[in-house]
Structure formats: structure tokens, C-alpha cells
Amino acid sequence: MNVQRDLKGLSPRSDAARDSRAAAQDLARRAAAEGQIDVAVATMDSPIGELTVAVTRRGLVTVAFEGEDRDVLFERLARELSPRVMEATAPTDEARRELEQYFGGDRRRFEITVDRSLIGPFAQKVLRATSEIGYGELATYGDIAGRIDRPKAARAVGSALGSNPIPIVIPCHRIVGAGGKLTGYAGGLPRKETLLRLEGSLLEL
Amino acid sequence: MSGAHRSGPGRGTIPPFQTFLEANRAPVYRFLVVAVGPQDADDVFQETFMAALKAYRRLTDGTKLDRWILMIASRKAIDHHRAVSRRAVPSEDLPETATTDRGPFDADDPLWRAVRSLPPRQRVAVVLRHVLDRSYADIAELMTSSEPTARANVHQGTKRLRELMT
16 A cells, blocks of 8 residues: 555545635634634725725725735735735625715715725825815815915825825825816726716716 | 844745635645544634634744644644544444535545544644655654654554555
8 A cells, every 4th residue: 555645645636725715715704703804805896897995993994906916915914904914705895885885876975984004194184185075076186285284295195195095985086187187096097087977077078 | 044134025024814824725724634534624724724813913923834834733633633532432343424425535435544543643643744745854843743753653653554454
């Protein structure tokens, strides 16, 4: 008898890959139920491509667009928040539901709590001012600079908006160039345009 | 490497738990399927990774996590075997009770029955050696024993399997 060969035969590689995937999904459900996940990550479909949402105990901490590197995102969350980053759907239910309602035209205001841990001090000010721009409204970079009493900082406002970790929910898409020109968007201009059309802000353009 | 200051990403940084889980789930499962059997592999898998998740926040070194999880899995497999032994006498000579046919092999597969009859530490050592190809030094470290003990466990277990299977 060849013990090594026969024992390996008991444990086929392909079955372990498949069965361990199912076991890992059970693990995620259990870990979420026991409150052992610090950052829960899940994906959802949307009219602007697949979105990845991450939720901590404090709230929604990031929304990432399709095309962003998954490993880079997970490593950033692990480094800046907690290494206990895990794919799990239940903790993200509320965030995903509100986003779905928004894309379905049934929600004009997000109620979910946001976790601002990934936002630096200057960007905090910029993004708080941005959150005051309502559904269907637009503001310019200069408007936001004025609102935070830094009237000459339009360029810095632009880069703070570009670093927004919670796009859509913190509506940086509502900020446009002087004269209403659609300028940069971290998710790409077509996405910005889709969001503004959804909100009815682009009719006049 | 230990104690050296590390710079840049990689080395000492703790990977996201999801990444760690994806890298290690298949080998841990492959180990457990033979170490505790197809019926209980799922349960012990959950216990193993839940223990890892609970300890994960306190980790300071991101290297050798593959060993760390196998060490937990080995301990859980041994504990599981002891718990099962307390519940029931080994059923080697008893008629098999009906079992579901999930898992990669049958619960009354003769080789699995032989594996199951090994004492827990021998069983775990044999599986680490023959299924996961671990060195004796690794097995000693994973089972917190000496290398001669690891070697003896593997040899005695393997010898016993040969006897049972011929």
C-alpha cells in the first residue's frame, strides 16, 4: 500500500476548493452574526456598474466603483481600519437597500450613517459642505470653497472631492465647474453624467 | 527575519482576513477532510477560522500565517477527536450506521476507517505529512512537539495504516 498516494486520494484537490468555498461562506454568515467582522464588504449591481460597499460598526465607510482593484481596496481597508475585513452581505443590507432605492428613483436622501474614518481633516470640511447640496441641485467648486471659508481653494476642493471614499452617498457628483461644465469625477465622467441625469439635473444642458 | 525592522508593504503587515481566508481555506479543508472526516470537516473548519478571526485583531506579524492556521486546525482536529471519542466507542467492529453520502469519500471507506482508528496525534501527524507534505520540522512546530516525536507519530501511524490495510 502507498499510504501517501492513497491518503491524498481521500482528499481530492478540486473537492477541497469547492467545499471550502461553501464553508467560507457559512463562516462569513456566522462571523457577521457574532459581530466578529470589523469591515464587511459586499457588491451590488447598479446602472453605473458593479459597486462594492464596505460597512463598519459605525456605518458606511466606502463605496467603490467597478474597475477599482479589489486587492488594493481590501488592503487599504485592512491597513486604515482593521485587518478583520471580510466579505459578508448581512451587515451591508441597509446600505445596499438605500442605494438600490436611490437608483430606482425612490430615494432622494440617504439616511444610513456614514463612517468618516477614511476622510482626512480638510476633506471632512469639503465633504460636509458637499453633503448639504441636495438631490437635483448643483454647486461649483468655488461655491464649496466659499462655504468652507476658503474662497481661493477651489483646486484643493477639487482634489478633496476626488478623494471622497463614499461617492453617491456623499454627493460629490453634484459639484461641477464654473458655468455648469462637468469636470472630473473619480468614477469617470460618464458615471457622473448618469447620476446627474437620474437626479434630473442635466435637463438644461 | 524575526525582530528585524520591516519597511514597505508585504512582510510584517497583516493581510485582510478575506485574503488570508481565500489563500488558506483549501489546504485547511483538505487537511480536515482526512483528519476529522467528511462529515465533520465543515464544523471543524468553522471552529478553526472563527478562532483565527477572533485572534486576528491582535496579530502583530503577518508572516507564516499558513502555519498559524494549520496549527489551529491541528489543535481543533485533536480536540474534536477527543470529544467524539468521549461521546462514543470507536465503531470499528460495529455495523456502520447510515451516513449521508456528502463529501469526497464514503464514511465507511476502509482507508478512512483505518485513519479514524489512529490516536488523534498520530492521525494529525500522518495527515500533515502525507496529505499536506509538511516536513517533520514543520509538523513538530505545528503540533508543538519535538521533531523526534513528530517523526515517531508519523512512522507509527503510517505503519499502523499499512497493517490495517493489508
